[in-house]
Structures are given as C-alpha cells and as structure tokens.
Amino acid sequence: MTDASTPLIVGGPAPSDARPDADLLQGLNGPQREAVTYRGQALLIVAGAGSGKTSVLTRRIASLLRTREAYPSQILAITFTNKAAGEMRERVHQLIGQKADGMWISTFHSACVRILRREAEQFGFTKSFTIYDSGDSRALIKRLVKEHEGDSFGLTPAGTQSRISKLKNELADAESYARSANMSDPAERVFVEIFSSYQRELQRANAFDFDDLIAQTVYLFRAFPQVADVYRRRFRHILVDEYQDTNHAQYALIHELTRPVGSDAEPFSSGGMMIFEAEPTGDDAASLTVVGDSDQSIYAFRGADIRNISEFERDYPGAKVVLLEQNYRSTQNILSAANAVIANNFDRKDKKLWTDVGAGDPIIGFTGYSQHDEAQFVADEIESLHKKGLPYSGVAVFYRTNSQSRALEEIFIRSAVPYKIMGGTKFYERAEIKDALAYLIAVANPADGMAVRRILNRPRRGIGDVTETAIARYAAEHDITFRDALANSAQIGVGPKLQKAIDQLDAVLTEATAIMLPASGELAPSTSVTEGLTLLLNKSGYFDALRASKDPQDEARLENLDELVAVTREFARNNPEGTIIDFLTEVTLVADADDLDDASGSVSLMTLHTAKGLEYDAVFLTGVEEDLLPHRISANEPGGPQEERRLFYVGITRARKRLHVSLAMTRAQFGEVTVAMPSRFLQEIPADLIDWRQSPGDVNGRGGSQSRALNARGRRPGQPGGNRYGDDLVPLPKRAPADPSKFPNRIPAKVRDNGDMQLAAGDRIRHDDFGEGRVDAVTGEGAKRVAHVRFDTVGPKKLLVKIAPISKV
DNA sequence: GGGCGTGTTGTTTTT
DNA sequence: CAACACGCCC
Secondary structure, eight states: OOOTTSOOOOSOOOOTTSOTTHHHHTTOOHHHHHHHHOOSSEEEEEEOTTSOHHHHHHHHHHHHHHTTSSOGGGEEEEESSHHHHHHHHHHHHHHHGGGGGGSEEEEHHHHHHHHHHHHGGGGTOOTTOEEEOHHHHHHHHHHHHHHTTGGGGTOOHHHHHHHHHHHHHTTOOHHHHHHHSOTTSHHHHHHHHHHHHHHHHHHHTTEEEHHHHHHHHHHHHHHOHHHHHHHHHHOOEEEESSGGGOBHHHHHHHHHHTSOTTTTOSOOOTTSOOOGGGOOOOTTSOEEEEEEOGGGOOOGGGTBOTHHHHTHHHHSTTOEEEEEOBOSSSOHHHHHHHHHHHTTSSSSOOOOOBOSSOOOSOEEEEEESSHHHHHHHHHHHHHHHHHTTOOGGGEEEEESSGGGHHHHHHHHHHTTOOEEESSOSOGGGSHHHHHHHHHHHHHHOTTOHHHHHHHTTSSOOSOOHHHHHHHHHHHHHTTOOHHHHGGGHHHHTOOHHHHHHHHHHHHHHHHHHHHHSOTTSOOOOTTHHHHHHHHHHHHTTHHHHHHHOOOTHHHHHHHHHHHHHHHHHHHHHHOTTOOHHHHHHHHHHOSOGGGTTTTTTSEEEEEHHHHTTOOEEEEEEOOOBTBBTTBGGGGGSTTHHHHHHHHHHHHHTTEEEEEEEEEESEEEETTEEEEOOBOHHHHHSOGGGEEEEEOHHHHSSSSOOOOHHHHHTTOOTTOOOSSTTOGGGOSSOOSOTTSGGGSTTOOOSSOOOOTTOOOOTTOEEEETTTEEEEEEEEESOGGGOEEEEEETTTEEEEEETTTSSEEEO
C-alpha cells in the first residue's frame, strides 16, 4: 500500500541530538509513531484502510535496523502476495539502502519453500521437490476420485479438492480426520481413502501442494524441535502483514516461530493439539508484530480465520495494541460510504475512518440496461476523466468474478481505452505453457509422475491410455519411477512403433538433464534453463507440431511459448545463480510477475480480491447486483454475506478521489439473459452521497429512462429527500414516493416479463407511465432488445422490451 | 489411438 | 456459454 501523505525521507542525516531513527518518524501521527517505536514481545497494529500501514511497517523495520537492535538477517517479514513483498522490500531499501538485502521479506508460501528446501531431506523429500498448483492437484484428485469411484458416493473432484484443502489449512491429515469423522458412512470412508492416497502420491512425486507448503513446515517444526530452533534463533523480529487473512496453519507457523528457543527440548507430544496457554514466554522468544484490519478479511473461503486477529491479545498476553484510524487516502465522501456500509456487519469492533482532506466529489452511480451498456458508461467516463488530465494508470475497474471482465474488455477495445487485466486468466494456466513446464519438471524432478504422464503424448506420439497404463504397471512392478521406466521401453511390452516413440522422449529428457543438471555435480549456469527448454521444445517435436498445424490458435500458442522462453532469459538475468528448480518455484508461486512494471499507461482491471492493498485515484466498482455482489453462492455459507460486504468495503476504500458504482439490469450469465436486482449494499450507502447518472429506478421501466446525457445534467446531490433511500434519486418525480417500487434501489419483487414480445419500427405502444408512443427502432437481441420509442407527451425514451410496462396498441 | 459430434454439467474469490 | 465427458466411427 503506497501512502502519498507521508513522504519518505531518504538519506538525510538525523540531527545529532535525536534518536538515530528520528528521521523515520517525521510526518507520522501519534499512533503511527507508536507503532514504529514500540518495543516488546507482541504488537498488534489495527490498521484501517489507507491508514498508512505499509509506511508504518517499513519504518518499523528500518528503525530496528537503524538503531542496531537487529541485523537484517534477523528479520522475517511476511506478506500475502509477492507484489506486496516486492513493494515492501523496495521501500525498506529506500529507507536504509543495501542493508536490506539479508532480510527475508516474502509470502508465507515462499518463506516455507525456502525452509522446506533446506530441510527436505529430514523427512523423506529431496530438495528438488516441485510444487503442485491448484490445477495440478485437481488433476491428481480427479484421477483418484475416478480410481476410487468416488462419484458413486457423491464426491466430485472440485468438492474433494476443497475439502482436502480446508482440512490441511486446519492442520488435519487423513488419519486425524478419520478419527473424528463418521466412518460408518461409506462416503466418508472413500473420502478418507482418496485423501490419504492423494497425500501418498504427492510424497511419491516428491511434491507439495500449496497448502502443504505451510502445513508441512509446521509438522517439520513440531517433529524436529532442533530444526525449529535454528529458525527461532535466526528470526528475532517477525512481522506479518494482512494478519486477518491468516488461516490456522499460518497462525500455527507463526506460533512455532515465536516460541522461545529450546522451549520444546523435551519430547513434544506431536499429533495432539498444541496447548498455547502452557507456553512460557521467555525473553528469547522472537518479537512479533502483526498488522491487520478485520474489516478487510476476505479470504475466509481459503481458511482465513478472523479470530486470529480478534483474539490476538488472548494468544499473546501483554500484547500492545495500536489503532490507526486516520485515513490518508480517500475523500470524506468515500470514507463515509465505506463506514456506513461496513457498519452493517454486526459482531465487529466499531471503527470509523476519517480524513481531513474534505468531502470531495460525490460518488457517481450508473445503471446500464446490459453489462455492455454498463461497460460503455465505464469506458466513456474513463475517457472523460482522461481528457481532464487523469492518466489511465490512475484508474481501476473492479468486479466480483473474473468472467465479468469479458464485457468490459470488448467495450474497452472498441472504445480504444488501454487496459490491462491483473491476475486474470493466467499465462501459466494455458495448456501449452503447462506442457512446457511439465517438460521442465520431468527433468528437474523425475519422481513427479504427473508431469511425465502429461507430456507422454504431447506432441502426439501415438501413446494413449493403454500404453500409459502399461508403463505405469512396469514401473510399479520394478519399483522404479514412471520416468525411469521410459528407459526400458523394450521390456514394457508394447509394439516397436511405440517403443521408438518412448525411446525418443526418453532421449530428449536425458539430453536436457545433462544440460540443466550436469552429472558432474557442478552448478549449471542459469542460462541453462533457456537452453534446456529450447532443446526440449525443439527435439520433442512440440514446436514442429504447432508449426505444422493449421489451427489458427496454434500460432498464438507458439507466441506464448516464445514468451515463456523470454521469461527464462529474464530469470537468468535476475538470478545468475538460479537453477531450474528456482525457476519452477518462482513460476508456480508468482502468479503474474509482469504486473508490477508495465501497468503504466493502462487502466487496471481486476477482481475485488486482487484489489486489496492497492489504491487508485478513480475506481469503478461494477456489477453491484444481488447474486453477484453479494455472490449468490455466499448466501448459504455461514458468514458469507458479511464477507461479501467486506469485499465491497475493500473496493470502496481503494479509491482516492473518485468512486463510481455501477450495475446492469440484465446480465448474460450462463447462456441465459437474466434480470438483475440492485445489490442490497447500494442501499447501505447514504443516498445523499451518490449522484445517480442513471439510477436503477430510471431503468426498470417505471420512472423514465432518459438518456444519460439528459439525466446527468441538473442533477445535484443532496437535494432534500424524504427518506433514507432518497426520493431525489428518481430524476422524473412523477409519482408519490410511497410506492415501494419507486425506491431507486429496489425492483418490484415480481419483475414484469413481456417474453419475446414482437416490436418493429412503426408499431404503436402504450406505456403505463408515459402513455402512447411510436417505436422508432428496436436494437439488441433476445432479452436485451431495446425499443427506441417516441412518446406523444414525454418525447423519446429507450425501453428494455423484456421488462418495460408496455403493451401494443 | 484419435477425431469428431452430441450431451451434460456446473456457475466465486487465490497463494 | 463454456468445458468436459462420452460414444461413435475411421
């Protein structure tokens, strides 16, 4: 999180009579200062959105170093995303220079990988283990569900995967789960079987999934106290950002690291639950600083436990708590909206963000007829802001689900608005990229059978299911890996043609291994990754197959692979010592490495989850509709709607100066066009804060549907309104506001449906409110058909044919 | 073994 | 509207 209001003071020597970190405190308010200078065992910084927490965290680190209370190597700072880690490293670097280099500033996952690589041999892995991303683990689970016939017990791959993930985040394994589960239920028995074979397969493949990275590190520390002590001795100051999003495993990891050195020298009763209360808090335990805001907890679905932060003081008796409430980011209007929305969550500590920069512009609201109409509004508005001097890079568009980006993209391309999608459809999830990486994995971690199976028939070699099974059987019989079985093609029992195909694959892999992992034991130069990858793609025939193909998409695939090769070059430049394993680790852990630099000059599009921790001058919150935000699926989950509200809150608080909320009355989801209702969250924003260019009431067929331009003019916020929802939001005051269907944020429970009423230019129609008129034209298709009607008394209007209260005359 | 057509299905957020 | 599974045919 950047913080423009507290400029960094670089370089200048501190006044001689001041403390050595005095310059770091300049420009900080009282609580911020305290958060930087407090020294003690445990510190909780409750940091509201935009309260300068990154600034505080980086200065706290700089202060520890400047006062020589810590060496860089004694500091472990944990963030949630690689991007945040990079930013923090950068800012600490600005404050104190080179000395920052020995610190560990990384995500939970990267830190754990580093530890696990060092210690892998302790517990049955090798340091060249690979990491399964969610796609890899889903593929494996899918196979296992099939093998165990899980589907006949109602087990789906996706469901099984998410259950396993949840259990791992709770530090449960198949065995401990089986003890507590109802094992007389056959479905439970099968699930446990799948769970344990999944784990067995991972171990055999010398691989960890994302959840294992954390959980296995915890197990490692618990099983080998002397190993844990190494890290406890090393890390004297541990700082955790976004603490509200830690799950139980991450919490346990931090707890392990902050125990006193040697505290579990006596045999530790592993396998049971940890009993934190019994812990001594000796002087030699590392100091712990956590920063978080429970109002921004949006990862419960991934096991984040809000109690980790709300019960911090209980977990760490004597902990100091500092509250940062002053906001340096947004205008008061934006903060008032945010405060009002989040106040609807019960069971939270009251906290109000405030600022002294003034009210600022009103929030702009817009309701489109369709998602394209909404997108057009966003594009037009961005253009107009851009003309006023706001760079594209200062603008962000948020949405709840990735699929919403399509409509925006289409319109942005047509309107020539430069944009960049952050995090979306990931480069590394494309099939050809996964294939190429599987080749690399097959070399780097030959134990990983999944990777070898993946490339077995890519490009086509005529090796199908039957042959794959034959190889697997041979491997099992001779107790060798799938990869090694390829070297014995003659004994597998397949025809000469297939033998040749297998030999050829084996040869390519062997040749690449010689380049990337020289047997002599010397370290291969980091450029060997590029060399090896190119060799693999060329000699395997992968490139040739794509070039020979007449599928036009294959050209794009070739380009993508070229880009991957470019990524390896870049990697070699940045990591002169980097090995193929380092490259693979980076690629799986760093979702998209390229978004940090080249987002300049483009509007940023992203999901609300990705938006956390970022800020923009102008923000567009799109798709603010029931069933989308809050998402339909959240309705049945405990705490779901509240989490969705926090998501909305996170979105609002990303805006510095201008906030736009928008929705569409119809949305094509799933082939069908459905009529959408405004989100309940819109009603929670005080009406006088929103200036509706086109309110939901304008568009739902009752209350008029003037063009945006007409509506925009003469609309002023804060007109006297009769009730909280604001009659003044209805631009055409034609009717007593008592009619609930007139509330701008509501749609009558029963939505009118004209079905596929046929209308053509020239038809005369009657509208419930506008009287009779003549159809000029009909545009759009299906449920999105819009009739352009010239009414006899009120002039031209656009109406959504499907739901407008009209009939033919 | 692989290509093609048809049918079925699910449908959120991410390290 | 996807992506995917399945069955059919070469």
